[in-house]
Amino acid sequence: xxxxxxxxxxxxxxxxxxxxxxxxxxxxxxxxxxxxxxxxxxxxxxxxxxxxxxxxxxxxxxxxxxxxxxxxxxxxxxxxxxxxxxxxxxxxxxxxxxxxxxxxxxxxxxxxxxx
Amino acid sequence: xxxxxxxxxxxxxxxxxxxxxxxxxxxxxxxxxxxxxxxxxxxxxxxxxxxxxxxxxxxxxxxxxxxxxxxxxxxxxxxxxxxxxxxxxxxxxxxxxxxxxxxxxxxxxxxxxxx
Amino acid sequence: xxxxxxxxxxxxxxxxxxxxxxxxxxxxxxxxxxxxxxxxxxxxxxxxxxxxxxxxxxxxxxxxxxxxxxxxxxxxxxxxxxxxxxxxxxxxxxxxxxxxxxxxxxxxxxxxxxxxxxxxxxxxxxxxxxxxxxxxxxxxxxxxxxxxxxxxxxxxxxx
Amino acid sequence: xxxxxxxxxxxxxxxxxxxxxxxxxxxxxxxxxxxxxxxxxxxxxxxxxxxxxxxxxxxxxxxxxxxxxxxxxxxxxxxxxxxxxxxxxxxxxxxxxxxxxxxxxxxxxxxxxxxxxxxxxxxxxxxxxxxxxxxxxxxxxxxxxxxxxxxxxxxxxxxxxxxxxxxxxxxxxxxxxxxxxxxxxxxxxxxxxxxxxxxxxxxxxxxxxxxxxxxxxxxxxxxxxxxxxxxxxxxxxxxxxxxxxxxxxxxxxxxxxxxxxxxxxxxxxxxxxxxxxxxxxxxxxxxxxxxxxxxxxxxxxxxxxxxxxxxxxxxxxxxxxxxxxxxxxxxxxxxxxxxxxxxxxxxxxxxxxxxxxxxxxxxxxxxxxxxxxxxxxxxxxxxxxxxxxxxxxxxxxxxxxxxxxxxxxxxxxxxxxxxxxxxxxxxxxxxxxxxxxxxxxxxxxxxxxxxxxxxxxxxxxxxxxxxxxxxxxxxxxxxxxxxxxxxxxxxxxxxxxxxxxxxxxxxxxxxxxxxxxxxxxxx
Numbered sequence: 001x002x003x004x005x006x007x008x009x010x011x012x013x014x015x016x017x018x019x020x021x022x023x024x025x026x027x028x029x030x031x032x033x034x035x036x037x038x039x040x041x042x043x044x045x046x047x048x049x050x051x052x053x054x055x056x057x058x059x060x061x062x063x064x065x066x067x068x069x070x071x072x073x074x075x076x077x078x079x080x081x082x083x084x085x086x087x088x089x090x091x092x093x094x095x096x097x098x099x100x101x102x103x104x105x106x107x108x109x110x111x112x113x114x115x
Numbered sequence: 116x117x118x119x120x121x122x123x124x125x126x127x128x129x130x131x132x133x134x135x136x137x138x139x140x141x142x143x144x145x146x147x148x149x150x151x152x153x154x155x156x157x158x159x160x161x162x163x164x165x166x167x168x169x170x171x172x173x174x175x176x177x178x179x180x181x182x183x184x185x186x187x188x189x190x191x192x193x194x195x196x197x198x199x200x201x202x203x204x205x206x207x208x209x210x211x212x213x214x215x216x217x218x219x220x221x222x223x224x225x226x227x228x229x230x
Numbered sequence: 231x232x233x234x235x236x237x238x239x240x241x242x243x244x245x246x247x248x249x250x251x252x253x254x255x256x257x258x259x260x261x262x263x264x265x266x267x268x269x270x271x272x273x274x275x276x277x278x279x280x281x282x283x284x285x286x287x288x289x290x291x292x293x294x295x296x297x298x299x300x301x302x303x304x305x306x307x308x309x310x311x312x313x314x315x316x317x318x319x320x321x322x323x324x325x326x327x328x329x330x331x332x333x334x335x336x337x338x339x340x341x342x343x344x345x346x347x348x349x350x351x352x353x354x355x356x357x358x359x360x361x362x363x364x365x366x367x368x369x370x371x372x373x374x375x376x377x378x379x380x381x382x383x384x385x386x387x388x389x
Numbered sequence: 390x391x392x393x394x395x396x397x398x399x400x401x402x403x404x405x406x407x408x409x410x411x412x413x414x415x416x417x418x419x420x421x422x423x424x425x426x427x428x429x430x431x432x433x434x435x436x437x438x439x440x441x442x443x444x445x446x447x448x449x450x451x452x453x454x455x456x457x458x459x460x461x462x463x464x465x466x467x468x469x470x471x472x473x474x475x476x477x478x479x480x481x482x483x484x485x486x487x488x489x490x491x492x493x494x495x496x497x498x499x500x501x502x503x504x505x506x507x508x509x510x511x512x513x514x515x516x517x518x519x520x521x522x523x524x525x526x527x528x529x530x531x532x533x534x535x536x537x538x539x540x541x542x543x544x545x546x547x548x549x550x551x552x553x554x555x556x557x558x559x560x561x562x563x564x565x566x567x568x569x570x571x572x573x574x575x576x577x578x579x580x581x582x583x584x585x586x587x588x589x590x591x592x593x594x595x596x597x598x599x600x601x602x603x604x605x606x607x608x609x610x611x612x613x614x615x616x617x618x619x620x621x622x623x624x625x626x627x628x629x630x631x632x633x634x635x636x637x638x639x640x641x642x643x644x645x646x647x648x649x650x651x652x653x654x655x656x657x658x659x660x661x662x663x664x665x666x667x668x669x670x671x672x673x674x675x676x677x678x679x680x681x682x683x684x685x686x687x688x689x690x691x692x693x694x695x696x697x698x699x700x701x702x703x704x705x706x707x708x709x710x711x712x713x714x715x716x717x718x719x720x721x722x723x724x725x726x727x728x729x730x731x732x733x734x735x736x737x738x739x740x741x742x743x744x745x746x747x748x749x750x751x752x753x754x755x756x757x758x759x760x761x762x763x764x765x766x767x768x769x770x771x772x773x774x775x776x777x778x779x780x781x782x783x784x785x786x787x788x789x790x791x792x793x794x795x796x797x798x799x800x801x802x803x804x805x806x807x808x809x810x811x812x813x814x815x816x817x818x819x820x821x822x823x824x825x826x827x828x829x830x831x832x833x834x835x836x837x838x839x840x841x842x843x844x845x846x847x848x849x850x851x852x853x854x855x856x857x858x859x860x861x862x863x864x865x866x867x868x869x870x871x872x873x874x875x876x877x878x879x880x881x882x883x884x885x886x887x888x889x890x891x892x893x894x895x896x897x898x899x900x901x902x903x904x905x906x907x908x909x910x911x912x
Contacts, residue, residue, distance in 0.1 A: 005807060005884040008738035009814040014802035014881050021802075058849035065699055065773030065844035069836070073697050083694065087631060089229030091145060091568045095136040095575055097628045102579070102618045108675055110610045129582070136575060142567065149574045156581045163589045175338075176262060176345040188474075189588070192536055196581055198268055199543045203574050205371050206547060210554055210567040212379060217560035226564050228635040230694075300416055300514075307413035315406060322402040323459035323476075 121162040128155030142214070142221040146207045153200045157193045164189030233286040242284035249277035257361035261350040267357040271364025278369040287376035296377075299370035306363030313356050327351040400444040401456040401478040404437055404488065405527050412520035419513030427503050430516045434496040437523070441492040445485035449893050453907050454480040455533070464908065473595040473908055479533030481904060482893035486744065487657045489890070490751045491526040493875070494650040495519070498643035501759055501868035504861070505643055505766060508556070515555060521548035522647055526654040533908065535584045535666075536594045538658060542580060542623070545651055546573040553640040553648075565639030572632045576619040583615035597908035600666045600901070613671060616662045617679070623655035626717060627686040630710045634694075637706035638771065642762020643868075645702060646755040649709055653747055656713065660720055660898055668901040669728045677725025684717030685823060688830045696837045700771045701761045704841060705754070708797060711830060712750045718827065719743020719812045720898075722819045727899065735815040740895040742811030745887055749804040749879065753796035756872040760790040763861045763869070764845060768854060773844045780846035782858045787846045789869045794842060796876050798835035804876055807883035 004011035050056070073080060086093075128151055135148025163186070170183035173190070215221055233239070253273030260266030282290045317324025328351030329337045336348045347354075396403070411433040419426040448454055456478040457464050464473050480488075499519060506515055525545025532538050550573070554566035587609070588594055591602045603609055622629035633652075637645045663676055691711030698704035723740030726732040763786045764779065765771055780787040796803035799810075809831060817824035850858075860866070879886050897904070 003884055005811075005887055006738075007811050007814045008735050008818070012801075012807060012810050012883070014807070014883065017802050018881070062777045062848035062851070063843065064777070065840060068840045068843060069696060076693075079693070080697065083690070084230050087230045087694065088224075089226040089568075089631075089635070091142070091223050091226075091571050092137050092140070094568060094572050094629070094631050095133070095145075097631070098572065098575065098618065098622050099133060099137065101621070101629055102614060105614045105618055105679060106611065108679065109614055109672065110607060112672070112675075133575075136571070145571055149571060149578075152575060152578045156578045156585070159582060160585045163585055172264075174262075174264065176343055186592075188594075189585075192585075192588075194268070195536075195540060199540065199547075201368075202547050203543070203570065206550060207567060207570050207574070209371075209375060209378075210550075210563045210570065212375065213554070213557055213563040214560060214567060216378075217563065226568075228561055228564055228568070228638070230698075301420075304413045304416045308410065308417075311406060311410045311413065315410070317459070318399055318402070320461050321457060321459055322399070322406065324461065325459060 121158065121165075125155045125159035125162060128152070128158060131155075140223050142211050142223055143208075145223065146204070146211060149207065150200070150204055153196070153203075157196055157200070160189045160193045160196065233289065234284050239284045242280050246277050246281060249280070250274055253277065253365070254361075257357055258354065259345075259347065260357035260361075261353045262345040262347065267360025268364050270357075271361040272368060274361070274365040275368035275372070278365075279372050282372060282376055287373065287380060291373065291377050294369065294373060296370055296374055299366045299373070302366035303363050303370065306359050306361070306366060309359035310356055310363065313352055313359065317352070325351045325353065327355070396440070397443065397447055399456070400440050400447075401454055401480045401531050402458075404440050404444065404492075405524055405531065407433060407437055407440075408520040408523045408527075412517045412524065415516045415520065416513045419516075423512070426513060426516065430499055430520070431496075431503070433520070434492075434499045434523075438492040438496050441485065441488045444480065445489055445890075448480055448485045449482055449889065452481075453897075453903065454478075455907055456480070472593055473598050474593070476537060477533040477595065477908065478531045479597065479904065479907065480531050482890075482897040483657070483660070483744075483895075484530045486748070486890050486894040487530040487654060488527055490653065490748050491523060491530065491650050494647055494751055494755055495523040495526075497755060497759070497868045497871055498647045500871070501643045501646075501762070501865050502641075503864035505641065505762060505865060511555070515552070518548045518552050518555075519644070519647065522552065522651060525549075526651055529654045529658055533596050534594050535587065535596055535599065538596075539577065539580050539584055542655070542658070543577050545654065546570070546577060546623075549636075549640075549644070549648055549651055552644045553636045555641055555644065556639075559639070562639045565635040569632045569636040572629075573623060576622045579615045579619045583612040583619070586612040586615075595908060596661070596666055597905045600668065601905045601909050603667060603670050605667070605670050605672075609667075609671075613662075613667055613676070616666075617659060617676065620655050620659035620662065621680070621683055621717075624652045624659060624713055624717075625687070625710050626683040626713065627690045627710060630687065630691065633710055634703045634706040637709065637758075638700055638702040642702070642758050642765060645706075645762075646758045649754050649758070650751050652709075652713070653716075653751060656716060656747070663724055664727070664898045665901050665904050673724055673727045677721050677723075677727070680717050680721035680724060681823065684714040684719075684721050685826055686714070687711060687717060688714030689826060692830045692833045692837070696833065696840070698837075699773050701764065701773050701776075701841060701845065702758070702771050704773070704837065705757055705761060708757075708834060708837070709750075709754055711834065712746070712754065712797065714830070715746045715809065715812055715827065716743045716750070718816060718823060719746060722816055722823075723895070723899065726819070731819070732899070735818045737895055737899065738811055738815035739819065740898065741887060741891050742808050742815060744894050744898075745811060745883070745891045746805075746808040748886070748890070749796070749808050749876075752872050752875050752879065753793045753803075753805060756789055756793040756869060756876060757797065759865070759869045759872065760786050760793065763865055766861060766865070767858050773841065776845040776851075777848040778846075778850040778854070779858050781850050783846075783860055785860055785866060786869070787842075789873045790842065790846065792873045792876055794835075794838035796880065798838055799831045800835070802880050804879035804883065807880060807887075811887075 004013045132148045132151030132155060135151060136145050139145055139148065165185050170185045173184040173187040253270045256265040256273055257267055257270030314323045317326045327335045329335060334348055334350055334354045336346055338349045339346060415426060415430060418429045458476040460475050464475060506512055522545060525541050525548060528541030529538055529545065532541060550566045550570040553569055554562045556562045587599050590608055591599050593599055625633040637648060640648060688711050691707050691714060695704050695707035698707060719739045720743035723736045726736035768776065796805040799805045813824050813827060
């Protein structure tokens, strides 16, 4: 029941992993405990620095979903543009893709037997 | 050759139905295309039951002691598939009615669910 | 859908009982002749649809309520599955009443014969259950669609 | 003891017949009020779950069950005619494995719906259709008859389409349902044509009987193509996946969760067709590679389409496509190596990974859809751009979301990692490139769930949701907690599931001869 899971090339034991994680966390806590106590109270720690501009209110500073990975999506635009064009929400194309897959598979399966 | 005509007709019906599903832009016509494919499939099934000319309908009280009946199983299958087809068609048309009432269009290209 | 002309209404009322009887005949004789629960139920439902066309969905909708039809449909389905369950001592869908002598329980005569209605065990009972379900279900479908496409129907689609 | 034997003997049919009976009794019970109906439906789901587990324990210990309908004399006719013409259910380890998933997901969905479905109208019909979906799934998984498979497929698609359009007052509900219905009706009709092609040649519909007679003629090849493509479409494989996000995002959240399980029932049918009906009689290499290519395409395109999504349920739907790719990849490798020495070296492990991923995916993706439903329940929006700061008030939902997101991204020690590591290591020996793509997809999955977590749960409290964003009611909490507990337990003890459920299932799928002999026997 608690034995390792054979994966063909090795094995995987979650309980050992959890145990080692606990050890790592304990070591981290110990190292943290050795630190300077006063460090927490440093002035202005954690405040954002907006190039000298006044800080925006918290409600307006939330990064919305549309802005996350904007750079990645911009860089991948040559890949995404045709992909978005393909997902056009047209039910005709849904059926067409299905028929095309059938056609490709027919060629792959039936033709080798004919020739 | 003459015995193959029903098969050809059934497959022609399927092909016409696929054509309607893929190339017609009106949702009602797409639904009619599905109905045509269904009729083609049903016709194919019922043709499978009729093997050899001169066999009679499988009605128990009319069955002669000798002679061939047509296979009753494909007819049972066809009946089941017709019943299912009625449900599918009624459901699709209800969706189309509701969609038309909300959006005022039946064009497949005007959907809002895309990308 | 509004009312049609008086001729249509009269003919529809006259034809209605006959179509009804024919549908019930097809349901009852499902094990002897082509047809059965679904076909007979569809015939009965088509009679109701004819009334719907002749008298308009508003008038018919007052007499035939969708929730009553749904209840009837559930009863039909429950009857069908209940009959299937009845045979579970042997096997699900076992033909329990065949050759027992009760209603529909006569043994089947072989060869060409006129056909005895009182045979086939559980099959006619199942046909009746399916017939009830189909006549209620199909009528409910057409009735709901007709009421939903009324002009007076609320645009939002609720209630 | 007699009673338990009777239950066990009739279990395959009771698992179907009870929800079917309950489905039609629900409108009648619903007239008594909301509480009696909900208690009734939940208790039916619990009984079915118990029956499934009881049946599973027996099938895995003692082998396959064959249930013959309407017969006192078993599979032979009274005249001694031995070609199986009767309708049968054939339940092996793979079937019960899938049935456990369906039963658990249905139970969680019904419990969750108790609080989630607050519409004035049609509540009883909602539960009727939900139970019908369960019937369709169990039917597809248990049946030993090709035509029955088609019938249950149609029951499943009709019930699920009607439920996708449950919130009919939104135009996108009817649009998504209509698209799903058109595509699945065309797919199901191709399945019917393929079954007719097989019936025309072999004059039987029994899966085992057709399987033992199959010659792989030209017509068989056409039937194979139609069946494989139709079922691959129904399980949402790229490039036939476009209905998935439409239907999943339009449906209410618990329905979306059951839809995931429904698409997995289609995947089961695909595997059953490929392994049992055709098996080694066909060109397993070509079909195996076709399934692998579909799987890799699904993984990659699914996850890259998920990244830019702004609708939380569309995003998760694309992840569902991407995760199905793992299952297709794992089992496809098993199919491609079937019958060769490589099968025992790594093919079986790949299959185990793929099959284990099915149950993992059903659980964590169900959990994620339920959390998305919880957000929708409180905020009334699915738009990620409008969310933020929910972690302050919906702490439990946030915790469940983290569990689900870490599991889907394959972070140890959750269950997603256990199945993915099986797939990576065995597929690497088959073709290293595929394994690398699979790992890359995992990374992108984590990236997109980080996006969801940040935009929905992190950040300051938003003023527009002051007082609205509360913790969810208890039935929704119970359903999510059930799935989260299963996810954590399966992650901590993966070999418990793999040894007792997954390995028998993989061997049942690969062991074609046993399945055929159970029906054909000496004949």
